[in-house]
Amino acid sequence: MNQAENPSQYMTRNSGNESIVYDPKIDRTLHRRLRALKQGKAKRTKMAEQRTMMDYAKPTLTGAASSIERPAIAANNFEIKSTIIQMIKNTVQFCGLANEDPNTHIADFLEICDTFKHNGVSDDAVRLRLFPFSLKDKAKTWLNSLPAGSISTWDEMASRFLAKYFPPSKTANMWNDITTFTQQDGESLYKSWERYKELLRKVPHHGLLVWL
Template sequence: MAERIKSLLEYDIPDTATELLSSIVRPPITAQSFELKPQFIQFISNDLFAGTPHECPVSHIDGFLEKCDAIKLDSVTDDAIRLRLFPFSLRDRAKEWLRDEGIGSFDTWDKLAKAFLVRFLGQEKTARLRNELATFRQFDDESLYEAWRRFKRLQRQCPHHGILEWMLIQTFYNGLTHEFRIYIDAASGGSLMTKNPTEAKELIEKMAANDNYHPGGRHSVKKAGKLDVDALTLLTSSVQALTSKFDRLQARTSTSSPETCQMCNVQGHIAPNFPKNSSEMSIKEATAFYTSNPKMPYDPHSNTYNEGWRNHPDFSYMNTQAQLNSPSPPPSFQARESFNHQPMNQQLPPQTSKYNLDSIMETFTTS
């Protein structure tokens, strides 16, 4: 029978046999009746793999095989079940990868699993997992059980790490804290290094299981917290707080204004440092001394009534015997009279003001 020739329009329409476009070649089924029930598909779809960096492709393959082993059908091979169900365990990037691998790329489960691991494990992720295994370190808040479980999880995520068994045991032992190494050495009867790899691994397994038997780990380090502070730590923090308060108080005292002298009320010195000789006091200090003591009865700078003025020789109008004998009034009296005859808007000559100030200071220093 001659083959029908397609029209040009038919060449633009894709073939409806979509099974020919799949990258998976499904093995034929020889059984008389075969059906993948919806509950089987739902069972596989409960744990989907998206292909993100934090997902482990090895764990996904392992979980998928466990589920497929629970499905057994007469006259149906394992590859036929796995190749038909595996696409239902993928989504997003992983689903797109399977479709883009090419038509008929995988006709066996081994080929599909190997290509899947190569794509989503890769050299970069393998190198990172190998480095984590070679530089394994126990965390400060991690128990022996938790550290051992994490170490085995790294091996499971990278089963092709290529590290020998004795190197793995030695790496784990060296990565433990000092306290846990002493604990393991004591349990081994001296040193773990004296045992062979099998004996050492069995001992660590037993000790890790025993450490997990006690809630929280018997030898785990407690995490720091407000409720997990011992007496010594509490005392130390209290002493540090008191020291800090004392330092702040001392800093405020040192930066405050200088002390005021109790004798002259002048800042900058205290009473024991007050100059005992009147000749040592400057005019500025004397002025400040009398300005800060307004209640002294003989204060020449007072703005109110001063009892000392009536006995002052330059401000007295009394006709003393010395004034009667003198041919002319004292210079201060002349200056006072000339001052009374000047206009109000004129100031006292500089010589008169200087003379009065010198007289006042001479009287002050004498007293």
């Protein structure tokens, strides 16, 4: 209890080295403090209600948060060179079109990322920082539409990307192309074999056994 409120209503007794304050009107003090708490809460509620529609309509940075939660980097003097970013923008771009191959995109992207290493910096830290630069148009819009901070590892990023641009329906269609593959009229065996291997490469998760 705070004796400064009304010193006359409190009694003090010593117990060893400690002072015990006794309030003979404890019920009244409790009600007074509860009333003060309620008044403070009501005041805060009123202030919140006084926000105008304009206040709620003002844009904030909350909605601009990235869907990627990039791993922290403890290494000193780490920097991704602008030449690497420009190389990705010039040579590895995925727009989200139906005829694009997401598996090839990831393979080409990782090929560039693996060209440089930095002590104390994980592969995830590098890949998650660079991957947004490899997307544009619809694909970039898709990445930005994901919940803020919903991706924190490269495996999560690759899985979400492939689930979006290589859905089960596309897998089923390409699996059918593989299992019904035939040599075309006038096509050499070599060209037919190369075309078949290209189909397999585009569906690395086809699940067909080698002997089959």
